[in-house]
Amino acid sequence: MNFHAPIDQDRASAVTLSPTIPAGRPHSKTGRIGVLLSNLGTPDATDTRSIRRYLAEFLSDARVIELPKWKWYPILYGIVLNTRPQKTGANYKTIWNTEKDESPMRTICNAQTAALAQAFADEPRVAVELGMRYGNPSIESALEKLVAQGCDRIVFFPLYPQYSATTTATANDQLFRALMKLRDQPAVRTVPVYYDEPAYIEALASSIEDHLSTLDFEPDVVLASYHGIPKRYAENGDPYPQHCHETTRLLRARLGWDDKRLLTTFQSLFGKEEWIRPYTDETVRRLAGEGVRRIAIVNPGFSADCIETLEEIDGEVREIFIHAGGEKFSHIPCLNDREDGMAMIEDIVRREIKGWL
Structure with missing residues (x-):
């Protein structure tokens, strides 16, 4: 019995010579890997409006405040956001990096991002960006930058050693919300917590x-x-x-x-x-x-x-x-961009991208 169907040469040629390639990102993969570092975030300035905007985003997160909206929002918008921004802004002023006009967290996180990028300077396929859970630069904007650089694989690294739904989980949530807006999604890995590394x-x-x-x-x-x-x-x-x-x-x-x-x-x-x-x-x-x-x-x-x-x-x-x-x-002081702390972050990233490079 012959199980080999006859080949229609004209049809086969048509399929081979006229593939349909959808519009959008090029069909061939670049193989670039993006590393997206993330931390809690920071207000853009110490004025009341900037602090209120930051606190509104932070305190309206259902992972942070696990109360029904009908119960929490009247308190948040009726009391908290009308009283807390002044005190929080005054506290930020005592530690503000006036030279760069930014919070110490943003200064340090930028330094960590630069240090990690330098550690991968000899590997052109790796790009590093910073995205904050609340405030700027956002996780979504960092993801967009990595995709624009041709990264079709992303390692997401929330910089929280110990896991909590209020930190690690909500950062992961925000990343996947950003991914939901993309038709052509990159592959993603999230870094496990490292409290006992x-x-x-x-x-x-x-x-x-x-x-x-x-x-x-x-x-x-x-x-x-x-x-x-x-x-x-x-x-x-x-x-x-x-x-x-x-x-x-x-x-x-x-x-x-x-x-x-x-x-x-x-x-x-x-x-x-x-x-x-x-x-x-x-x-x-x-x-x-x-x-x-x-x-x-x-x-x-x-x-x-x-x-x-x-x-x-x-x-x-x-x-x-x-x-x-x-x-x-x-x-x-925290580990910040200490050499041994950055070496630890680099080692974890290299472990997570193993098999991708």
């Missing part, structure tokens, strides 16, 4: 040791202060608290400290409901009351110094500790 722990430990070596005092206690989330979010399954405690545990092991020398606390409370404990401000007040006179605070959950570390920790929390009887206080 050996290189991350080593970079953190080294940054702590380096900073403490510059001080004229030895801290009695060091606090690892992480951004908090409402207790209800954790009870509903957010793994963030466990990730934070594991980071601290690994840091203790690396530094050779016990749980009395390095404590885990949570900061940046918002609203009236209970957040995960212990709170950073209450802890420093308690320590001072117990006779602790010298402390330092590190922020392992922040990849770049920002208003929560520079103004809240090195400003408000420092003042709380001193007023409660403390004598010496030091804030340990």
Whole structure:
């Protein structure tokens, strides 16, 4: 029995010689890879209008405020956005990078992006851009830049070591919302959280040791202060608290400290409901009351110094500790664009694009 159908030569030639190529991006793939770094974001300026615009975007995110709109929006637009921008703007002014007229976070994130781009300078197929979850430059605009450069594969890297739906998840959400607008979508990989990566722990430990070596005092206690989330979010399954405690545990092991020398606390409370404990401000007040006179605070959950570390920790929390009887206080900078921190980010990116290059 003959299973080979006869070939219609004229029809085969027509198909071969006259392919239909849809309009849009060229049919052949470029093979370029885009790396999209992302962080929380920042207002464009310290004036009330800029702060209000930023806070409106941030606080209307259902991942951040898990309340029904009918319940939350009257509070947000009727109270919060009419009262909070003035205070927040004043706080930003105390840390603002006046030379570049931008927030420290934007300055640092731009430096991180430039450093990572330089690390891939010998690989022309890799392009690096920065996109903030809130404010500018947006995730959507960064994605557009990468696609315009011929990137048909994207590695998305939210710079949050510990996972939370309020940070990592909402950044991923925003990326995929941007992708939904594209007819010809690039392939995408999202970078896993790295709270227990050996290189991350080593970079953190080294940054702590380096900073403490510059001080004229030895801290009695060091606090690892992480951004908090409402207790209800954790009870509903957010793994963030466990990730934070594991980071601290690994840091203790690396530094050779016990749980009395390095404590885990949570900061940046918002609203009236209970957040995960212990709170950073209450802890420093308690320590001072117990006779602790010298402390330092590190922020392992922040990849770049920002208003929560520079103004809240090195400003408000420092003042709380001193007023409660403390004598010496030091804030340990975030990894920012430190060489070992950037080497860690580069290593993670190279691991994620393995097989694409």
